[in-house]
Amino acid sequence: MGLLMSFMGKSLPTNQMLSLVMGTLHSKFMEKEINCFDDFHVAILDMFNTINAALPGKHYDVPPPNKVQEIFEQWEGARESEKKKLFVDFMKTSVSMSKFDDSALMAGLVTPPAAMAAKRAGETLPQLKMIKVIPDVIFVPSATVLALISAKLSKKMFLGNVAS
Incomplete structure:
Protein backbone atom coordinates (compact mmCIF):
# COMPACT_ATOMS: atom_id res chain seq x y z
CA MET A 1 0.00 0.00 0.00
CA SER A 98 -8.06 23.39 13.09
CA LYS A 99 -6.87 21.87 16.37
CA PHE A 100 -9.00 19.67 18.56
CA ASP A 101 -9.20 20.75 22.16
CA ASP A 102 -7.59 18.49 24.79
CA SER A 103 -10.37 19.14 27.30
CA ALA A 104 -12.99 18.12 24.72
CA LEU A 105 -11.02 14.97 23.93
CA MET A 106 -10.78 13.99 27.59
CA ALA A 107 -14.47 14.75 28.16
CA GLY A 108 -15.38 12.64 25.14
CA LEU A 109 -13.31 9.70 26.38
CA VAL A 110 -14.20 9.80 30.06
CA THR A 111 -17.91 10.66 29.93
CA PRO A 112 -19.45 7.47 28.41
CA PRO A 113 -18.14 5.05 31.09
CA ALA A 114 -18.87 7.60 33.81
CA ALA A 115 -22.41 8.06 32.48
CA MET A 116 -23.02 4.29 32.55
CA ALA A 117 -21.69 4.06 36.11
CA ALA A 118 -23.80 7.02 37.22
CA LYS A 119 -26.91 5.52 35.61
CA ARG A 120 -26.36 2.16 37.31
CA ALA A 121 -25.80 3.87 40.66
CA GLY A 122 -28.85 6.08 40.16
CA GLU A 123 -31.10 3.11 39.41
CA THR A 124 -30.63 1.84 42.98
CA LEU A 125 -31.85 5.08 44.57
CA PRO A 126 -35.59 5.31 45.10
CA GLN A 127 -35.59 9.05 44.35
CA LEU A 128 -34.23 8.38 40.84
CA LYS A 129 -36.59 5.54 39.82
CA MET A 130 -37.33 7.40 36.62
CA ILE A 131 -33.78 6.91 35.35
CA LYS A 132 -34.55 3.21 34.65
CA VAL A 133 -37.02 4.28 31.97
CA ILE A 134 -34.36 6.07 29.90
CA PRO A 135 -32.56 3.62 27.57
CA ASP A 136 -28.76 3.49 27.67
CA VAL A 137 -28.67 4.30 23.95
CA ILE A 138 -30.17 7.71 24.68
CA PHE A 139 -28.65 8.40 28.12
CA VAL A 140 -24.96 7.88 27.30
CA PRO A 141 -24.77 10.01 24.11
CA SER A 142 -26.85 12.74 25.76
CA ALA A 143 -24.52 12.84 28.76
CA THR A 144 -21.50 12.89 26.45
CA VAL A 145 -22.84 15.78 24.38
CA LEU A 146 -23.67 17.74 27.52
CA ALA A 147 -20.16 17.11 28.88
CA LEU A 148 -18.60 18.29 25.60
CA ILE A 149 -20.74 21.42 25.59
CA SER A 150 -19.90 22.20 29.20
CA ALA A 151 -16.17 21.66 28.55
CA LYS A 152 -16.31 24.05 25.60
CA LEU A 153 -18.32 26.68 27.50
CA SER A 154 -16.17 26.48 30.62
CA LYS A 155 -13.03 26.93 28.55
CA LYS A 156 -14.51 30.01 26.86
CA MET A 157 -15.70 31.43 30.18
CA PHE A 158 -12.43 30.96 32.03
CA LEU A 159 -9.88 31.46 29.25
CA GLY A 160 -11.71 33.98 27.13
CA ASN A 161 -12.22 33.69 23.41
CA VAL A 162 -9.49 31.26 22.35
CA ALA A 163 -9.49 29.53 19.00
CA SER A 164 -10.23 25.85 19.30
Missing part, protein backbone atom coordinates in the same frame (compact mmCIF):
# COMPACT_ATOMS: atom_id res chain seq x y z
CA GLY A 2 2.81 2.41 0.85
CA LEU A 3 4.55 1.69 -2.43
CA LEU A 4 1.40 2.48 -4.38
CA MET A 5 0.95 5.76 -2.53
CA SER A 6 4.58 6.75 -3.20
CA PHE A 7 4.10 6.16 -6.93
CA MET A 8 0.95 8.25 -6.87
CA GLY A 9 2.86 11.06 -5.18
CA LYS A 10 5.50 11.02 -7.93
CA SER A 11 2.99 11.62 -10.71
CA LEU A 12 1.77 14.97 -9.34
CA PRO A 13 4.25 16.86 -7.16
CA THR A 14 2.94 18.87 -4.26
CA ASN A 15 3.84 22.23 -5.83
CA GLN A 16 1.74 21.42 -8.87
CA MET A 17 -1.12 20.21 -6.67
CA LEU A 18 -0.91 23.31 -4.50
CA SER A 19 -0.88 25.50 -7.59
CA LEU A 20 -3.93 23.69 -8.97
CA VAL A 21 -5.85 24.06 -5.71
CA MET A 22 -4.91 27.72 -5.30
CA GLY A 23 -5.86 28.46 -8.92
CA THR A 24 -9.26 26.82 -8.43
CA LEU A 25 -9.86 28.69 -5.17
CA HIS A 26 -8.86 31.98 -6.78
CA SER A 27 -11.16 31.47 -9.75
CA LYS A 28 -14.10 30.64 -7.44
CA PHE A 29 -13.21 33.66 -5.31
CA MET A 30 -13.06 36.00 -8.31
CA GLU A 31 -16.53 34.88 -9.50
CA LYS A 32 -18.06 36.71 -6.56
CA GLU A 33 -18.89 40.39 -6.79
CA ILE A 34 -16.71 42.21 -4.26
CA ASN A 35 -17.47 45.88 -3.66
CA CYS A 36 -16.56 46.35 0.00
CA PHE A 37 -14.87 44.61 2.93
CA ASP A 38 -18.06 42.80 3.93
CA ASP A 39 -18.35 41.22 0.48
CA PHE A 40 -14.67 40.23 0.63
CA HIS A 41 -15.06 38.72 4.10
CA VAL A 42 -18.20 36.80 3.10
CA ALA A 43 -16.36 35.44 0.05
CA ILE A 44 -13.47 34.26 2.28
CA LEU A 45 -15.91 32.66 4.75
CA ASP A 46 -17.82 30.99 1.93
CA MET A 47 -14.60 29.62 0.49
CA PHE A 48 -13.54 28.12 3.85
CA ASN A 49 -17.03 26.70 4.34
CA THR A 50 -16.81 25.01 0.94
CA ILE A 51 -13.34 23.61 1.64
CA ASN A 52 -14.29 22.28 5.08
CA ALA A 53 -17.51 20.75 3.76
CA ALA A 54 -15.79 19.06 0.83
CA LEU A 55 -12.73 17.65 2.57
CA PRO A 56 -13.13 14.83 5.07
CA GLY A 57 -11.02 14.78 8.21
CA LYS A 58 -9.21 17.85 9.41
CA HIS A 59 -10.67 21.27 8.83
CA TYR A 60 -9.12 24.68 8.36
CA ASP A 61 -9.59 27.71 10.60
CA VAL A 62 -10.62 31.00 9.06
CA PRO A 63 -8.06 33.78 9.62
CA PRO A 64 -9.09 36.47 12.11
CA PRO A 65 -11.01 39.47 10.74
CA ASN A 66 -8.09 41.86 11.27
CA LYS A 67 -5.88 39.77 8.91
CA VAL A 68 -8.71 39.64 6.39
CA GLN A 69 -9.06 43.44 6.69
CA GLU A 70 -5.31 43.89 6.05
CA ILE A 71 -5.32 41.69 2.95
CA PHE A 72 -8.48 43.39 1.69
CA GLU A 73 -6.81 46.80 1.86
CA GLN A 74 -3.80 45.46 -0.07
CA TRP A 75 -6.03 43.57 -2.51
CA GLU A 76 -8.25 46.58 -3.16
CA GLY A 77 -5.31 48.81 -4.09
CA ALA A 78 -3.54 46.18 -6.22
CA ARG A 79 -3.69 45.83 -9.99
CA GLU A 80 -5.59 42.88 -11.49
CA SER A 81 -2.34 41.05 -12.26
CA GLU A 82 -1.19 41.27 -8.61
CA LYS A 83 -4.49 40.24 -7.02
CA LYS A 84 -3.97 36.52 -7.60
CA LYS A 85 -0.49 36.62 -6.09
CA LEU A 86 -1.80 38.49 -3.03
CA PHE A 87 -4.64 35.98 -2.65
CA VAL A 88 -2.34 32.95 -2.96
CA ASP A 89 0.21 34.40 -0.52
CA PHE A 90 -2.58 35.18 1.94
CA MET A 91 -3.93 31.64 1.71
CA LYS A 92 -0.48 30.08 2.14
CA THR A 93 0.45 32.17 5.17
CA SER A 94 -2.85 32.63 6.99
CA VAL A 95 -4.55 29.25 6.71
CA SER A 96 -4.01 26.91 9.63
CA MET A 97 -5.31 23.48 10.51
